[in-house]
Structures are given as structure tokens and as C-alpha cells.
Amino acid sequence: MIRSYRSFRANLASAKASGLPYVIVPITNYQIFWIFTGKFFLAVLCRLPETWTASWIDFLKVGWSSRLFHQPFKNFGCDAFLTVSPFSNVLWICDAAAITQITSRTEDFEKPSIMKKILDIFGENIFTSGGQDWKRHRKVMSPVFAERHNYVIWDESIRQASHLRRYLLNRQKSEGGIIDDMAVELHRLSLHVICRTVYGVPLYETPIALALSPRPGDKTLDSTCGLRSRHSRNAHLLGFGNALNGVLDNLASIAVCSQRLLAISPSRSHRFAYQAYTEFFTYISTITRSKTVAVAAERGPQEMDLLEALTSSNRNLTDDASSGPSRSILSDTEITGNTFLLIVAGHETTAQAMYQLLSLLAIHPSIQREIQKSLDKHRRSELASPSGDPSRISNSASAALLESLRLFPPVANLPRRTVRPQSLQLGDGRTVTVPADTEVNITIGTAHRNSNQWTRYELDDADDLHGFKPRRWMRSDGTKDNSVDGGNFTDARAGEHRGSGYRKPQRGAFLPFGEGVRACPGRRFANTEVMAVLTVLLSEHSIELAVPELDEAGLKALSGKERKTAWLQARDRAMATLNATKGLALKLGTEEVVPVKLVERGKETIYDF
Numbered sequence: 001m002i003r004s005y006r007s008f009r010a011n012l013a014s015a016k017a018s019g020l021p022y023v024i025v026p027i028t029n030y031q032i033f034w035i036f037t038g039k040f041f042l043a044v045l046c047r048l049p050e051t052w053t054a055s056w057i058d059f060l061k062v063g064w065s066s067r068l069f070h071q072p073f074k075n076f077g078c079d080a081f082l083t084v085s086p087f088s089n090v091l092w093i094c095d096a097a098a099i100t101q102i103t104s105r106t107e108d109f110e111k112p113s114i115m116k117k118i119l120d121i122f123g124e125n126i127f128t129s130g131g132q133d134w135k136r137h138r139k140v141m142s143p144v145f146a147e148r149h150n151y152v153i154w155d156e157s158i159r160q161a162s163h164l165r166r167y168l169l170n171r172q173k174s175e176g177g178i179i180d181d182m183a184v185e186l187h188r189l190s191l192h193v194i195c196r197t198v199y200g201v202p203l204y205e206t207p208i209a210l211a212l213s214p215r216p217g218d219k220t221l222d223s224t225c226g227l228r229s230r231h232s233r234n235a236h237l238l239g240f241g242n243a244l245n246g247v248l249d250n251l252a253s254i255a256v257c258s259q260r261l262l263a264i265s266p267s268r269s270h271r272f273a274y275q276a277y278t279e280f281f282t283y284i285s286t287i288t289r290s291k292t293v294a295v296a297a298e299r300g301p302q303e304m305d306l307l308e309a310l311t312s313s314n315r316n317l318t319d320d321a322s323s324g325p326s327r328s329i330l331s332d333t334e335i336t337g338n339t340f341l342l343i344v345a346g347h348e349t350t351a352q353a354m355y356q357l358l359s360l361l362a363i364h365p366s367i368q369r370e371i372q373k374s375l376d377k378h379r380r381s382e383l384a385s386p387s388g389d390p391s392r393i394s395n396s397a398s399a400a401l402l403e404s405l406r407l408f409p410p411v412a413n414l415p416r417r418t419v420r421p422q423s424l425q426l427g428d429g430r431t432v433t434v435p436a437d438t439e440v441n442i443t444i445g446t447a448h449r450n451s452n453q454w455t456r457y458e459l460d461d462a463d464d465l466h467g468f469k470p471r472r473w474m475r476s477d478g479t480k481d482n483s484v485d486g487g488n489f490t491d492a493r494a495g496e497h498r499g500s501g502y503r504k505p506q507r508g509a510f511l512p513f514g515e516g517v518r519a520c521p522g523r524r525f526a527n528t529e530v531m532a533v534l535t536v537l538l539s540e541h542s543i544e545l546a547v548p549e550l551d552e553a554g555l556k557a558l559s560g561k562e563r564k565t566a567w568l569q570a571r572d573r574a575m576a577t578l579n580a581t582k583g584l585a586l587k588l589g590t591e592e593v594v595p596v597k598l599v600e601r602g603k604e605t606i607y608d609f
């Protein structure tokens with residue numbers, strides 16, 4: 001108690017000295033204790049009189065920045081503020097100038113250790129390492145994200161999207177026409193694509209078969225996986241897909257509890273987590289070993305999976321830092337760690353981006369039609385074999401994806417932490433000092449809707465930063481704009497937007513893929529997958545918002561005015577659903593999702609009112 005009080009006094013003193021506005025809260029969201037029990041305590045705190053809690057309770061809620069956007073910052077009169085508690089101070093920031101400093105000063109603003117714990121379970125990797133180690137990982141990983149591997153991603157995405165389309169159309173026929181779990185289906189698709197492209201292992205031929213949340217004790221083997229017999233001599237109780245899903249669903253407990261504890265825990269789900277972890281580890285270590293042989297056979301880059309590309313790059317590059325005989329830069333465990341990281345970093349983010357974009361297109365049929373026309377134009381040429389830059393496929397589709405990522409960034413916050421006090425210059429010219437041991441949270445969604453930084457991109461008086469306006473990324477006459485300032489699209493690693501002529505916000509104002517040297521290297525991967533899925537789903541069909549009143553029977557009974565009202569109400573509901581979405585829960589199917597249906601092109605029932 002006394003220690004907590006002393007620590008609170010010290011945190012408060014450093015907050016006062018920082019020059020930043022601050023608010024006192026009872027706990028920080030980063031406490032392990034809070035991560036596991038926060039829901040319960042929050043419910044208790046919410047019962048306290050509002051006058052006691054109004055100034056701080058929101059900041060304890062997961063994802064507050066994606067709900068309240070810029071409002072709290074406006075209230076503080078500053079695009080950065082601190083929450084002060086006995087445990088630590090947290091900096092919340094959406095100031096573009098300061099964000100750029102934070103993302104470029106990687107040693108001053110480190111990644112927090114909790115992320116390392118969760119994402120290191122199969123070995124250290126590019127995401128969790130820092131300093132010289134990160135440079136080693138980066139050196140080997142960079143070729144994996146090269147353009148030449150686009151074909152594998154494209155082919156698998158087209159294949160999976162074609163399965164998904166067939167499956168959805170069949171389901172619509174038998175289940176009365178509404179798809180109310182598009183997010184779950186896209187998560188499955190994305191997991192299939194990433195598994196096939198990273199490990200060369202097809203999970204299942206169709207998404208129908210994959211149970212995303214296997215029950216503890218589930219002994220069903222993936223009959224179509226084929227991995228067991230080909231790659232592993234060990235007996236497995238779980239198939240590759242179920243082991244992977246078991247790990248993904250139990251990441252937090254695997255990271256936090258020791259494996260011995262999980263193995264003997266009385267909880268069935270803990271024992272299942274242990275089983276999934278050990279089996280998946282055996283699978284990927286075996287595959288990794290087998291790839292060294294495959295690489296020796298010198299497959300062309302267009303057929304290589306990413307693990308083959310990784311082992312090949314690890315063999316061909318040598319460790320400059322080593323004074324002895326040349327040796328591989330990454331150990332087998334690090335290779336395994338990196339492949340698992342690709343799965344974690346790449347599938348949910350991309351699935352969420354797809355779900356949000358498709359939902360927005362259902363809500364905005366005229367924009368969808370524009371995209372369909374532009375996809376039609378390119379279909380025969382670039383679409384057959386992508387040139388490596390999928391954003392060239394369709395300007396309007398790329399602009400829609402950018403706008404969708406602006407409104408709903410799949411990664412809501414970038415977490416960092418300070419070890420020593422750090423000075424930052426805010427956009428308004430003020431210099432502030434972030435105290436030592438501060439948890440830093442870059443609120444991406446807020447930066448994307450911060451009117452201080454985006455006003456010059458508004459298209460007209462009616463436009464606002466909460467609306468879906470892909471055209472804000474193009475010049476108002478619809479042509480490309482190459483005279484824009486250097487924004488983060490020109491990031492040397494992201495590359496694909498260099499010179500492509502989309503409007504570029506100032507640095508730090510648009511960062512769905514992060515910014516600076518630690519920005520996402522999988523951006524091209526995600527773009528390719530999204531474009532492939534759009535191409536397949538929207539080529540012969542349109543995606544429509546499902547409005548029961550406007551189905552075939554309902555249409556006849558309604559007057560024009562009533563139709564319009566029903567559609568506008570459904571559109572508002574759908575937008576509210578998207579705004580309320582809490583990322584990860586989508587995969588579990590526990591969140592409300594936007595209901596849609598696939599309708600043959602030319603037979604759409606929704607009109608633009």
C-alpha cells in the first residue's frame with residue numbers, strides 16, 4: 001500500500017513536470033492483472049456515481065480511442081495527454097509530428113515487453129526483437145516480402161476466394177439469402193491463404209470444414225491436410241489446422257503460464273492449449289527442417305512458399321557480425337518464430353481490412369459500382385498475373401482500401417514505452433517531456449480522424465472525417481496527383497505507393513501499417529490478398545447490404561419513399577455496427593457484423609437514393 005502510494009506520488013510528479021495535460025486513473029490497462037480481470041472490475045467501477053468517474057473511466061475501456069476518436073484530446077486542448085496511476089503513466093497521442101518522432105526514435109521508444117512475451121512463444125522474431133538483433137531478422141526477412149513472391153499470394157487468394165464465393169452462394173440458396181457472418185468467413189479465408197503461402201500447407205480445400213474454435217479434447221484430424229503423413233513421423237492428436245487454431249485462440253495463456261503448469265492444470269482448456277502448442281511446434285519445426293532440402297532443389301521464386309524464401313535467404317546471406325567462419329544469420333528457432341509471427345501478424349489484420357472494406361462497399365453501392373467497372377477494365381491484363389503492385393490493378397479499389405483503413409485501422413494502437421525521459425516536439429510547437437517508464441500508446445484511429453491534420457483533404461463542405469470518401473485520396477477531378485508532399489506511403493520499405501499518385505497525408509497522420517523502419521513489411525501481401533478477393537467476389541456479383549424489407553417480396557409491398565427509408569435505416573445501423581466493432585472478437589463470431597448478400601450483377605435490388 002505504502003509502495004503504491006509512493007509510486008503514485010512519483011508518477012504524478014513526473015506527469016506535472018512533463019508539460020502535458022493529465023488525468024488520474026486507479027490502474028493502467030497494461031497491468032497483467034487488469035488484462036485478465038478488467039472486465040469484472042470495470043463493471044464495478046461503472047456503478048460508482050458518474051461525478052466520481054466521468055473524467056477517467058473511459059480510458060480504462062479497451063478500444064476507447066476507436067469509439068471516442070478525437071473528442072478526449074479536444075477536451076484536453078492537446079493531441080497528447082497522460083493517464084497517471086500508482087502503477088505507471090500512459091501517454092495517449094495522436095499528434096502527427098510527435099508520432100513521427102516516436103516511430104523514428106526506435107531506441108528511445110521501445111516495444112513493450114508484454115508483446116514480446118506473447119509473440120515469442122515459438123522463438124524470437126522480427127516483431128519482438130530490437131537493436132542489432134532486429135537488424136539481423138530484418139536482413140533475412142526482407143527478401144521474403146519482395147515483389148517476386150506476389151504470385152503465390154495472388155494465386156492462393158484467388159483460389160480461396162473462388163471457394164468462398166461458391167460456398168456463400170450455395171449457403172444463400174439454402175439459408176434464405178443473408179450472410180450474417182462475413183467476418184468469420186473472411187478470417188478463415190485469410191488463415192488459409194497465409195498458411196498456404198507461408199508453410200506451403202493447404203489447410204482445407206473449402207472454408208466450410210474449418211472449425212475455428214476447436215473444443216478442448218477435440219480429436220478430429222484434418223483429413224484433407226495431408227501434413228501428418230508427409231511431414232511428421234510423430235503421432236499427432238490434432239491436425240495442423242486445429243493445432244494452429246488452438247494456439248491462436250490461447251495465445252495469452254500460453255504466453256503467460258509456464259508450459260508445465262498448462263500441462264498439469266485442472267482446466268481442460270489449459271491442457272488443450274498445451275497440447276495445441278506442443279503439436280504445432282512439432283509440425284512447424286518438422287516443416288522448417290524439410291524446407292532446407294526443398295530449397296536445395298532451387299525452386300523458382302514464383303513457386304516458393306515464404307518459408308522456403310526465408311530459409312533460402314538465411315542460407316545465402318551471411319552473418320557480417322560473426323568473426324568466425326560464415327554461418328546462417330538466424331537459428332532454426334528464430335526461423336520458426338518468424339514463420340509463426342507471419343501467421344499472427346498477417347491473417348487477422350488482413351481479414352479485418354477485407355471485412356471492413358466489403359461492408360463499406362455494401363453500404364456505398366455507387367462506389368462499389370465504380371470499383372467493379374475499373375476491375376472489369378483491368379481483368380484481362382493485370383489481373384491474370386499481378387505485376388507485383390496490386391494497387392495498380394484499380395485506382396478506385398486502392399483508394400477505397402486506403403479510405404477503409406483510415407476509418408477502421410485493423411491495428412488500433414501502436415504501443416511503445418520509454419526507459420528514460422524523452423523530449424517531444426508537438427505539432428503546435430510545444431516541447432514536452434515524456435517521463436521515464438511511460439507506456440506510450442499511439443492511437444491510430446484518432447490520428448486518422450484528427451481534423452487538425454486532415455482538413456485540407458476534405459472534398460467539400462458536406463465531407464467530414466467520419467465519412468467513407470475514397471475520392472479524398474485522388475485529386476478532385478479523379479486523376480492522379482503526383483505533386484503531393486512526401487507522406488508515409490513513400491516509406492522505402494512499403495514501396496508500392498511510391499510515385500503512384502495517391503494523395504499522401506502528412507507523416508504521422510495516416511499509419512494503418514505503422515510508420516518508420518518498424519512499419520509493416522506485409523503491406524504488399526495484404527494489398528494483394530484484398531485485391532484478389534475483391535476481384536473474385538465483385539466480378540460477377542455485387543455485395544449488397546441485407547435489408548429484409550427490401551427482399552423480393554418486400555420490394556413489391558413498399559412505396560418508393562418507404563424503400564428509401566428502409567435502406568437509409570439499414571445503412572445507419574450497418575455504419576453503427578462497423579463503428580462498434582472490436583477487432584479480435586470478430587473472429588470468434590461473437591460480435592455483431594454487417595449482414596450482406598451476394599447478388600448477381602445487374603440484378604441488384606438496392607438503389608442509390
Ligand code: HEM
Nearest residue numbers: 126127345346349350353411512513514518520522525526
Ligand atoms: C491490413 C493488413 C495489415 C495491417 C493493418 C498491418 C499492420 C501492422 C502494423 C501497424 C505494424 C507495426 C506495429 C508496430 O510498429 O508496433 C505491423 C508490423 C508488422 N507486420 Fe503487419 N499488418 C498487416 C498485414 C501484414 C501481413 C499480411 C504480414 C505478413 C505476411 C505482416 C507482417 C508484419 C510484420 C513481420 C511486422 C513487424 C515489422 C517489424 O517490427 O519490423 N503484416 N503490421
